[in-house]
Amino acid sequence: MKKTLLLMVCCIVTITGFSQEKKEETKGPWTKVTNVSLLFNQAAFNDKWQGGGTSNYAANFGLTHDANYSKDNITWDNRIVIEYGIANQKDQEFTRKTNDRFELNTLIGKEIKESLWYYSFFLSARTQLANGYDFGEDQDGKPIRTQATKILSPGYFQAGLGVLWKKNDNLKLNIAPATSRLIVVNSQFTNVGPNQSDIDAFNQVGYFGINANQTSRIEFGTAVGAYGKFTLLENVVLENVLNLYSNYLENMQNVDIDYTANLVMSVNKWITANVTFQAIYDDNAVKGFQIREALGLGLTYGF
Secondary structure: OHHHHHHHHOOOOOOOOEOOEEEEEEEOOEEEEEEEEEEEEEEOOOOOOOOOOOOEEEEEEEEEEEEEEEEOOEEEEEEEEEEEEEEEEOOOOOOEEEEEEEEEEEEEEEEOOOOOEEEEEEEEEEEOOOOEEEEEEOOOOOEEEEEEEEOOEOEEEEEEEEEEEEEEOOEEEEEEEEEEEEEEOOHHHOOOOOOHHHHHHHHHHOEOOEOOOOOEEEEEEEEEEEEEEEEEEOOEEEEEEEEEEEEOOOOOOOOEEEEEEEEEEEOOOOEEEEEEEEEEEOOOOOOOEEEEEEEEEEEOOOO
């Protein structure tokens, strides 16, 4: 029995759950679309495996729900995004997150003289769901982790007035030159006490743009949001989401960028493949681009 088990774990086992569930519903002026993905991958090796490799597993969950309203000269678009992923290798002490995002967006517009342009107002909120950590080693070389982020730390809230160009639900551009942004964090990450040298040292680095002993930051600037969903080939759809923000009050030239591309390929009624690319630039968080890539292949499940 032991030999049989050892032979079994020598094989790489990949398990992929239901990957893309798309349910579109139209009732009166409302159109609702839900996409759900759940992917699980595992690879296992025993000690006698000579080809090299480390046992590991990874799991990713994603949910996007759109509820759009259109009637007469009013349009109202709403979106919820929830994404979470974890991964672990046999030689790692801790399980690590590969993705963590919770986002709410609402955009309402009033048509301008029977055109594709609308006066617009938008609200958005973005944060994460679980704690985030920095990983390292202690003096004895043992792995340790230090909490660096948590839900609503940071949390981003935006509200803005502007104009919306909307051809349909799959192609739109919103420009809001009067946008306020509130960034909030938990005091546990910014509280350094009254010592001025500690305050100065903290402020040189900052925490998502927030200074020592503070828990919020208010900005005012321009926000641009663009959305494009295109059918490239039969059963191949590319979704693009771009958000830009420039703060009038400080370093206007440092534009925050958040771009996501989702490529969905339907092999047949039951099987789909998803490719995701995301690039984020926010100099208050890190000096450089944050890049995320993900590939998933799985079964379609509808209910």
